[in-house]
Amino acid sequence: MMLIRRLAEPYAGQFALPGGFVLPHESLEVAAARELVEETGYRATYLEQLFTFGEPDRDPRGRVVTVAYYALVPEDQVLAAGTDASEVQWFSVSKLPPLAFDHAEILQKAHGRLKAKLDYSDVGFVLLPKEFSLSDLQEVHESILGHEVDPRNFRRKLESRGLVKETDHYRHTGRKPARLYTFAGNSTTDESSD
Amino acid sequence: MMLIRRLAEPYAGQFALPGGFVLPHESLEVAAARELVEETGYRATYLEQLFTFGEPDRDPRGRVVTVAYYALVPEDQVLAAGTDASEVQWFSVSKLPPLAFDHAEILQKAHGRLKAKLDYSDVGFVLLPKEFSLSDLQEVHESILGHEVDPRNFRRKLESRGLVKETDHYRHTGRKPARLYTFAGNSTTDESSD
DNA sequence: ACAAAAGTGTTCCATATACACCCATGT
DNA sequence: ACATGGGTGTATATGGAACACTTTTGT
Numbered sequence: 001m002m003l004i005r006r007l008a009e010p011y012a013g014q015f016a017l018p019g020g021f022v023l024p025h026e027s028l029e030v031a032a033a034r035e036l037v038e039e040t041g042y043r044a045t046y047l048e049q050l051f052t053f054g055e056p057d058r059d060p061r062g063r064v065v066t067v068a069y070y071a072l073v074p075e076d077q078v079l080a081a082g083t084d085a086s087e088v089q090w091f092s093v094s095k096l097p098p099l100a101f102d103h104a105e106i107l108q109k110a111h112g113r114l115k116a117k118l119d120y121s122d123v124g125f126v127l128l129p130k131e132f133s134l135s136d137l138q139e140v141h142e143s144i145l146g147h148e149v150d151p152r153n154f155r156r157k158l159e160s161r162g163l164v165k166e167t168d169h170y171r172h173t174g175r176k177p178a179r180l181y182t183f184a185g186n187s188t189t190d191e192s193s194d
Numbered sequence: 195m196m197l198i199r200r201l202a203e204p205y206a207g208q209f210a211l212p213g214g215f216v217l218p219h220e221s222l223e224v225a226a227a228r229e230l231v232e233e234t235g236y237r238a239t240y241l242e243q244l245f246t247f248g249e250p251d252r253d254p255r256g257r258v259v260t261v262a263y264y265a266l267v268p269e270d271q272v273l274a275a276g277t278d279a280s281e282v283q284w285f286s287v288s289k290l291p292p293l294a295f296d297h298a299e300i301l302q303k304a305h306g307r308l309k310a311k312l313d314y315s316d317v318g319f320v321l322l323p324k325e326f327s328l329s330d331l332q333e334v335h336e337s338i339l340g341h342e343v344d345p346r347n348f349r350r351k352l353e354s355r356g357l358v359k360e361t362d363h364y365r366h367t368g369r370k371p372a373r374l375y376t377f378a379g380n381s382t383t384d385e386s387s388d
Numbered sequence: 389a390c391a392a393a394a395g396t397g398t399t400c401c402a403t404a405t406a407c408a409c410c411c412a413t414g415t
Numbered sequence: 416a417c418a419t420g421g422g423t424g425t426a427t428a429t430g431g432a433a434c435a436c437t438t439t440t441g442t
Contacts, residue, residue, distance in 0.1 A: 150432075150433075150434085152434090153431070157431085160430085172440085174440085174441090175439070175440050175441060175442095176440050177439075177440070
């Protein structure tokens with residue numbers, strides 16, 4: 001989970017989700033992408049609307065309705081703090097600091113959504129470079145799900161769904177070289193839900 | 195699908211979803227429930243946030259962000275048109291009239307969500323009175339899914355999940371009396387997704 | 389040679405699907 | 416008696432879960 005440390009009141013010094021206000025002629029999604037770049041330097045490739053939070057008292061400054069989006073950020077991305085935030089930092093889902101506003105609730109909802117989408121959509125691939133080993137992909141799944149996965153069952157499922165294409169490249173950084181794969185396709189014709 | 199005919203411009207005379215503006219100290223969900231009562235007379239028991247629509251040009255009057263909710267309304271509910279609408283009318287999903295704004299897109303999204311939730315949540319029961327026959331429940335599922343369901347498989351699934359409790363009441367309105375059932379419980383501990 | 393991660397098969401169980409007839413009642 | 420919707424069982428296919436050892440390389 002990527003969080004920023006707030007500079008301004010309220011909640012100055014605490015961690016929070018990056019965010020800001022939508023401009024008059026800007027779509028919600030474009031606004032979310034813009035704020036993310038401004039505050040973390042990351043240009044999102046995957047961005048999905050999560051939920052809209054609108055309790056009347058969730059911001060001490062007055063009525064603020066937040067349309068929350070979440071982005072998936074490959075771990076190797078370099079993040080540079082922008083103007084609104086003094087610090088950008090990664091946290092494990094299980095070790096979150098206290099958060100500003102109702103942002104803990106937002107994060108929890110995002111995590112639940114991600115878990116649910118993991119096995120009927122292609123979100124798992126977004127967090128990896130174009131070529132990856134099957135162990136890489138498995139680790140992504142394990143860290144999102146929060147538990148271990150059996151490598152044989154995992155690989156069998158990938159194969160039966162035709163999700164990956166093997167390349168003839170190998171990564172030689174470990175002990176036994178790992179075959180690299182690419183994502184095979186957009187099978188999920190997303191007519192349903194969100 | 196329940197729609198109202200608009201009285202005011204823009205799109206006067208066309209069908210649209212009931213809706214309106216959130217009051218300053220009102221939560222989004224309360225606002226949705228209030229507008230539904232005002233425009234259709236129906237007090238929602240099931241109301242769920244669907245999605246937020248915020249394209250800059252979706253309303254010709256200016257920038258309007260819509261936080262869409264959907265309610266489930268048992269068919270036997272009597273609907274009385276309120277002050278903002280001249281007419282409340284039911285439509286089949288497959289035979290919708292032209293709709294105001296981007297409301298067709300909203301409806302389509304709601305339908306997709308409902309289909310997806312049908313078999314991992316309890317939405318199917320909300321559309322029925324407290325006591326219902328298994329054929330009633332099956333018809334609800336068929337009309338949401340848009341295809342027929344095998345009665346043996348359907349009943350077996352209900353039983354294996356323990357979703358219904360049988361009563362010793364029968365409905366004598368058909369030829370063979372149908373045993374009536376009640377909804378058994380809230381098994382779905384909704385920690386995940388939305 | 390050994391440490392460390394990559395890779396590989398089989399069995400079992402639960403759940404989904406396909407399919408057709410008898411039953412109980414009201415008219 | 417018959418028409419109508421209510422109600423029932425079996426066989427097959429599919430997908431998920433549990434489980435441990437061999438392979439290949441770098442050091």
